[in-house]
Amino acid sequence: MSHADATPAVERVEQNEHQGAPASRPLEIVFGVVSLSFSAGYLFLATQIPLRREALPGQIDARFWPMVIAVTAVVVSLAILAIAITRPAPDREDLDRIQPGGTMRVIATLAIAGAFIAVWSLGSVILFGYRIEVFPIAAAVLMAALLLLYGHRRWLSLIIYSVSVTAFVYVVFGMLLRIPL
Amino acid sequence: MEGLNSLLDISILLYMLVGLLLGFMVGAFPGITATMAVALAAGFTLTLEPVQGLAVLLTIYVAANFGDRVPSILINTPGTPASIATTLDGYPMAKQGRAGLALTISAIVSAVGILASLVLFAVAAVPIASFARDYFKSPELFALVVFGISIMIGISSKSMLKGILAGLFGLMLGTVGTYAATADQRFTFGVLELVEGVNFIAVIIGLFGIAELFDQLLTYRKSHVRPISSLGRWWPNRAELKQSGRATAVGGAVGLGVGLIPAAGGDIAGLIGWERARKASKHPEMFGKGSIEGVAASDTASSATLGGSLTTTMALGIPGDSVMAVMIGSMIIWGITPGPTLFTNRPDLVVSIVGIMLVATLLSLGLSLVRMKGMVRLLDVPQPYLWSGILIFCIIGTYATSNSLSTVVTMLVFGVIGVLLKRMQVPAGPIVLGLLLGPLAEENLARTLAILPTRPFFEVVSPIAIVLLALAVLSIVMPAIRAARTPRAERGSLEDSILDAESREQIEKAHGELAADPDLLTSTVRNVDTSARAARKARKNSKENEK
Numbered sequence: 256m257s258h259a260d261a262t263p264a265v266e267r268v269e270q271n272e273h274q275g276a277p278a279s280r281p282l283e284i285v286f287g288v289v290s291l292s293f294s295a296g297y298l299f300l301a302t303q304i305p306l307r308r309e310a311l312p313g314q315i316d317a318r319f320w321p322m323v324i325a326v327t328a329v330v331v332s333l334a335i336l337a338i339a340i341t342r343p344a345p346d347r348e349d350l351d352r353i354q355p356g357g358t359m360r361v362i363a364t365l366a367i368a369g370a371f372i373a374v375w376s377l378g379s380v381i382l383f384g385y386r387i388e389v390f391p392i393a394a395a396v397l398m399a400a401l402l403l404l405y406g407h408r409r410w411l412s413l414i415i416y417s418v419s420v421t422a423f424v425y426v427v428f429g430m431l432l433r434i435p436l
Numbered sequence: 437m438e439g440l441n442s443l444l445d446i447s448i449l450l451y452m453l454v455g456l457l458l459g460f461m462v463g464a465f466p467g468i469t470a471t472m473a474v475a476l477a478a479g480f481t482l483t484l485e486p487v488q489g490l491a492v493l494l495t496i497y498v499a500a501n502f503g504d505r506v507p508s509i510l511i512n513t514p515g516t517p518a519s520i521a522t523t524l525d526g527y528p529m530a531k532q533g534r535a536g537l538a539l540t541i542s543a544i545v546s547a548v549g550i551l552a553s554l555v556l557f558a559v560a561a562v563p564i565a566s567f568a569r570d571y572f573k574s575p576e577l578f579a580l581v582v583f584g585i586s587i588m589i590g591i592s593s594k595s596m597l598k599g600i601l602a603g604l605f606g607l608m609l610g611t612v613g614t615y616a617a618t619a620d621q622r623f624t625f626g627v628l629e630l631v632e633g634v635n636f637i638a639v640i641i642g643l644f645g646i647a648e649l650f651d652q653l654l655t656y657r658k659s660h661v662r663p664i665s666s667l668g669r670w671w672p673n674r675a676e677l678k679q680s681g682r683a684t685a686v687g688g689a690v691g692l693g694v695g696l697i698p699a700a701g702g703d704i705a706g707l708i709g710w711e712r713a714r715k716a717s718k719h720p721e722m723f724g725k726g727s728i729e730g731v732a733a734s735d736t737a738s739s740a741t742l743g744g745s746l747t748t749t750m751a752l753g754i755p756g757d758s759v760m761a762v763m764i765g766s767m768i769i770w771g772i773t774p775g776p777t778l779f780t781n782r783p784d785l786v787v788s789i790v791g792i793m794l795v796a797t798l799l800s801l802g803l804s805l806v807r808m809k810g811m812v813r814l815l816d817v818p819q820p821y822l823w824s825g826i827l828i829f830c831i832i833g834t835y836a837t838s839n840s841l842s843t844v845v846t847m848l849v850f851g852v853i854g855v856l857l858k859r860m861q862v863p864a865g866p867i868v869l870g871l872l873l874g875p876l877a878e879e880n881l882a883r884t885l886a887i888l889p890t891r892p893f894f895e896v897v898s899p900i901a902i903v904l905l906a907l908a909v910l911s912i913v914m915p916a917i918r919a920a921r922t923p924r925a926e927r928g929s930l931e932d933s934i935l936d937a938e939s940r941e942q943i944e945k946a947h948g949e950l951a952a953d954p955d956l957l958t959s960t961v962r963n964v965d966t967s968a969r970a971a972r973k974a975r976k977n978s979k980e981n982e983k
Contacts, residue, residue: 276859286860290601297608304622315885317620320878321611328604335597345595347861351655360653361855368827368848376841398824405653405820416821424832432483434836 275348283344287336294332298325363404371397390429390436395421443791448491451484452792455495456799462496463503464815465822466513470500471758472648472826475640478766479833482637486770486785491792493766497759498550498796501702501739502804505542507815509535509731510664518702518738521710524943525723525730528950532726536667537676543804545684545732546739550797552688553695553743557750558790561779565751568776574883575897579904581877584754585869586908588699592863596916602862606870607877609634616875617882629842636765637837638847639871643864644762645830646851649823651858656819672728680732683713687736694737695744699865701757702738707934709737714939723939724946746789750774753876758865764872769837 301321309316374393379386398417407413429436455477462473473496481489504515509526522542529538572580585603593599612623613633624630672680687709694705713733714723723730745756753775755761764774772778772785779786834847854864888896935943 282860294604300623304620307618307620314617315882317615317618317622320881321608321622324604324607324611328601328608331597331601331604335595335601338597345861349594350859350861351651353654353859354657357654357656361650364650364653364827365848365852368831371831372841372844394828398828401824401827402820405823407818407820416824420825420828424828428480428832428836432480432836435839436832436835 274352275346276350276352278344278347280339280344283339284336287332287339291329291332291336294325294328298322298329301325360404364401367397367400367404388436391421391425394424440787440791443487443491443788443795448488448792451488451491452495452796452799455492456499456796456803458492459496459499459501460503460800460803463500463515464506465817466507466511466515468822468826469516469644469648470497470504470518471762472644473500474759475637475644475762476829476833478637478762479641479836481766482769482837486767486772487788487792489766489770490789493763494789494792495796495799497763498742498793499800499803501550501742502543502546502800505546505735506539509538509542511815518706518741519735520703521706521734521738522731524710524734525725525727528724528726528946529728529731530664530667531950533666533668534726535664536670537672537728538731539667540670540805541672541676541680541728541731542735543801545680545687545736546804547797547801548684549688549691549736549739550742550793553692553740553746554790554793554797555743556692556695557743557747557793558786561747561751561786562783564747565776565779568752569780571898571900572776573898574880574887575901576904578877578880578884579901579908580752580754581873581880583904583908583911584698584873585866586911587697588869589863589866590911590915591699591704592865593915594861594919596912596919598860598862599866600912602857602864603866603870606867606872607874609639609867609871610874611878616879629840629846633875634871635834635838635843635846636871637769638834638843639850640762640765640868641830641834642847642850643854643867644758645826646848647854647858647864649826649830650851650855652819653823654855654859676728680728682716683729683733684736686713686716687733688740691737691740692744695741695756696748697744698748698752698754698756699758699869700741701745701759702741704934705741706734706738710734711935711939714942721942724943725950742793746793750778750786750789752776753778753873755869755872758868761865761868761872765868 301318301324304318304321306316306318371393375390377389379388381387395417398420399413402413402416425436428434458473458477459470462468462470474493477492477496481492484492500516501518504519505522505526507513507515508519508522509530512523512527514520514523526538526542529535585606589596589599589603593602610633612630614621614624614631621631629635690709690712691702691705694700694708710723710730710733713729714720717723717727717729719727719729741757745760748754748756749760749764751774753764753773755764767774772782830847830851831844834844835841837843857864857867884896
């Protein structure tokens with residue numbers, strides 16, 4: 256192999272290979288700011304903890320331990336922020352790179368799960384004079400929606416899988432473990 | 437006797453079979469860790485008796501430790517982090533058509549490792565617990581908690597500051613709820629669900645289940661990975677058994693030691709065991725090129741950590757690894773608090789635990805040797821089935837702990853927090869440990885501070901407490917110093933931080949040679965991982981030189 260085609264080979268290998276997430280200074284700074292504001296918020300709330308009575312001498316009150324944690328967290332967050340601003344961003348090669356469509360998959364999953372929980376919270380509905388339990392229907396629809404979202408396109412296996420998982424959950428948890436689904 | 441009797445129930449065996457199948461499957465699916473499986477099962481086992489619940493969780497723990505070797509060997513992807521080191525020699529063996537042999541050896545030495553570590557647990561657990569009960573008062577217990585959290589930070593974090601932040605975040609979560617000493621309410625914001633504290637199971641299923649799932653959704657790429665299907669001969673011959681004997685002994689010793697360090701698990705032990713065995717071997721040059729000794733050493737080492745982890749968990753209440761952190765959470769819900777007093781109050785539990793682990797190991801070994809051909813097919817399960825299944829079981833499992841949808845919402849929230857933290861390389865282990873041990877730390881700190889003014893300092897704070905605190909500081913400072921001294925370009929994955937330069941070079945060279953040999957079986961495009969990384973590093977360096 257000549258030297259000229261050695262580089263494309265490396266490139267090709269890299270495309271097929273594990274791709275690390277890119278290092279990013281802005282991201283590190285944002286993380287520093289978020290952790291600092293979270294710690295500061297926690298510190299503020301810790302000073303506001305309502306005490307029903309004064310602590311006895313030598314006893315620590317309900318504020319002491321949260322304050323210790325909060326002050327340490329503020330110091331650590333400041334250090335993280337300072338490092339993020341002054342030093343080059345750390346290598347993130349251990350993490351896989353986010354793939355196109357990945358973020359959408361997560362958001363859609365959350366939305367579907369949220370809708371499922373909202374519908375499930377209804378418990379049961381009265382329809383045409385019958386009391387219908389929502390859970391089995393909602394769970395089967397949840398499974399089918401997720402399978403579709405993740406790219407499953409064969410209808411028969413989609414229905415079989417959704418129905419059988421739902422039936423399994425319903426029998427094991429609803430009937431055997433007697434969890435009020 | 438009582439401990440053995442409680443195992444004779446037929447239901448225990450049934451629960452163990454469930455655990456066995458679950459454990460094997462989660463072990464074999466890359467991307468589902470044993471921690472995730474145990475966290476999920478914790479939701480379902482809450483309604484069981486403690487021994488029944490332990491039968492399920494411990495069997496998952498053991499069986500996952502067998503199942504995770506299968507994808508390591510066949511597709512070069514560890515099923516759980518504990519089998520990282522198995523890929524070093526197991527996959528090259530598979531490429532040479534010796535996958536069956538690698539799987540068999542791996543199963544046998546894993547069983548040897550676990551059984552050896554069980555002896556350690558049976559012998560050491562009660563004396564350690566009695567020692568701790570007699571000598572550990574409030575200052576020592578506080579120091580022990582700090583030590584446990586620090587070790588977890590030191591081991592699991594790439595950036596120590598982020599690790600410390602994770603630990604603090606966990607401690608913050610631990611302060612939510614009612615302060616036991618004065619019954620003051622903290623951070624409850626008038627919400628009834630928060631008065632008893634943040635739901636532990638919801639947090640762990642969120643951080644270890646949902647967050648992992650979301651990370652896979654974010655980063656999944658279709659790759660044409662096909663497991664190697666030509667497995668070759670199964671049974672090792674006498675020479676091969678003899679050859680792996682020394683490596684097994686070295687690996688076992690490493691694993692037993694590493695297991696006793698809180699928070700250090702099978703992944704670290706496997707890599708160290710592999711390296712030690714290479715140094716002790718008569719054929720060190722074969723390591724990384726499909727050495728049977730390499731597989732034997734790494735698998736014995738990572739399996740032998742199980743007993744050590746169990747010992748620190750049960751005897752001291754400090755989890756030996758992240759699976760054990762989850763286990764402590766479930767045990768507390770059953771009304772058993774692991775710690776120095778556990779075994780003095782319930783000595784029968786030691787016997788039950790050893791019994792469960794022993795039977796689980798033997799069952800897993802049997803299953804590994806018989807059903808391996810079927811296991812290979814498991815690796816072909818399409819991702820959509822896996823992902824939707826994980827999600828619904830996370831939801832139902834969390835719901836089952838409290839019969840309340842607010843817990844499910846908490847779990848999803850922690851899933852989102854978890855994946856964001858994961859993307860920022862903030863480890864989840866210290867968070868869980870902080871949440872779990874925070875109240876214990878606070879209580880003992882309060883007691884220490886209360887007696888401190890009444891007596892001389894060194895009478896209250898014993899040398900044990902001081903040593904533990906010093907070790908806690910060291911466990912964070914030492915890795916930080918080592919990282920600071922390593923040139924930036926060379927800092928990399930867990931593998932790179934544990935193995936020395938010589939071993940890394942040998943692995944890269946061996947993988948390069950394997951990739952260049954056209955006669956070998958191929959399965960996957962991920963086979964020259966380290967050499968690609970080396971190429972990338974080389975390019976990075978040359979760019980820096982140009983500047």
